[in-house]
Amino acid sequence: MPDDQKKPIGASTSELHREVAELMVECLNLEITAGEITPDAPLYGEGLGLDSIDVLEVSLVVSKRYGLQLRADNPDNQHIFSSLRSLSDYIAAHRTR
């Protein structure tokens, strides 16, 4: 785990971050390793560079893996996918497995 994750987060949170980052790398064939995705870097645009097609792909994998359905609160809501942390928080709050 890189040193930049020294924030006061529980072990299970960082494990989930790692797990979700690995899911994204695998699902999207990203040319980076899971460890290179930092929790607060934006996933869209200038950060990891995901677009809405990627988000849909990842949401399907996440739905199956954690037994949840992603829901947007409004048409522009890209909040869940704003960072690895927000995606992991959403999963932690809604997972059924």
Added chain:
Amino acid sequence: MSTLPLVTHTDPDSIIAWRGAGTRDGHHGYDGRAVTLRRFLAEVRELAAHFPAGGHLLNLCSDRYRFSVGLAAAIVSKKISLLPSTHTPGVIRDIKAFAPDVFCLTDSNAHAVDLPQLRYPAMDDAHAGPFAVPWIDSQQRVAVVFTSGSTGAPQPHPKTWRALVSCVQAEAACLEMPRHPPCSVVGTVPPQHMYGFESTVLIAWHNGHALSHAQPFYPADICQALADVPAPRVLVSSPVHLRALLDSGLPLPAIDRVVSATAPLSLQLAREVEARCDAPLMEIYGSTETGQIASRRPTQSTQWRLFPGIRWLVEGDRVRATGGHIETAIAMNDVIEPVSDDYFLLHGRIADLVNIAGKRHSLVSLNHLLNRIPGVMDGAFYMPDEPIDAGDGRITRLAACVVAPELDAPRLLAALREHVDPVFLPRPLVFVEALPRNSTGKLPREALQSLIQRHTTPAIEATQASHE
């Protein structure tokens, strides 16, 4: 002067849209709020009164109902709605050069574009006033859509009211949409895209149907948007969204028609959609320039049927569409094989064009934009061959090779992002010392392909090694 109505609904109490449901969690019944024609026209008048003097509007409302009010208010005030395919800073600059008086209508903080903004006002007490459906000059130019030109600058294609109306009337007839009772139209495609513009907004206006305000994205949102409106329901979508919807395994409310466009659908996916939705799936074919011109039901026929009045003009390899709502003959960007006067087969794109998730760009133009970036000495995009099972809703991405010793990937991608939609950003982006150009300076596709393969395969092995 010949005129056409703004909408074909005539009864002031007829329903023209369904707005947001009150609650969501655990709720499965219908809970949408009906918008009557009387109410809609009152809001159109009220919004038009808020409009600044400028003659061009960039309507970025993400709520489909608000988009439709913005469009109608623009039409009745003789303003032109501009529909570029993306809203990158570079495209916004081009739009401003095209129409210096353009202003932007928004309904959220999500769109930060560098244009004068009008925020969609709260209109809960819009005064109803006298009831009258506006009639519009059929030659009025109501919209301009844009395609990517060969130099990267967007090319304008004006649309008259007549052309748009006759197109969606033909479409509704081909889709055999029920009229009694009218349909509820739910779209997963944005109204700012030509397909969504015609097939979710105009088709409802001109066939007596009601549009859902929703712009659902995740499968669960699509199911909810469908549940929120009464039957008969029409789902207007794309292969990507339909595949996601099926993969989710979520239960669907009764659907009467599924419509797909933006990219051809595989027969396999079409069969699955029909089985799961228990409804015919119709595919629409068209382009930004022509609008929609043909349809087919892929489970029943590989052949496309042209809308009534549309004809092909074939001259050698060149096929142009004419007739019907098309005002001047337009060259098609797909390889078309006419089978009879009304039927044809589609054999993919002309080589220069890429279509990713319904967004189209020419490779020549993308290469032009890439090579214009300061620090790029040479560069070329490469579109891999589509897999054999293309059309299953999975997206093939572009790759690119560049010679740019002073640049790194983040800086180069940021520069590209200024001008092109994110779906066209290359994956992978390979930095090389030189491109394998031949003696005439041409870049053979095979040479580019093997160069990219050489540079990507070791990278994947390295990634795997780092996991061990």
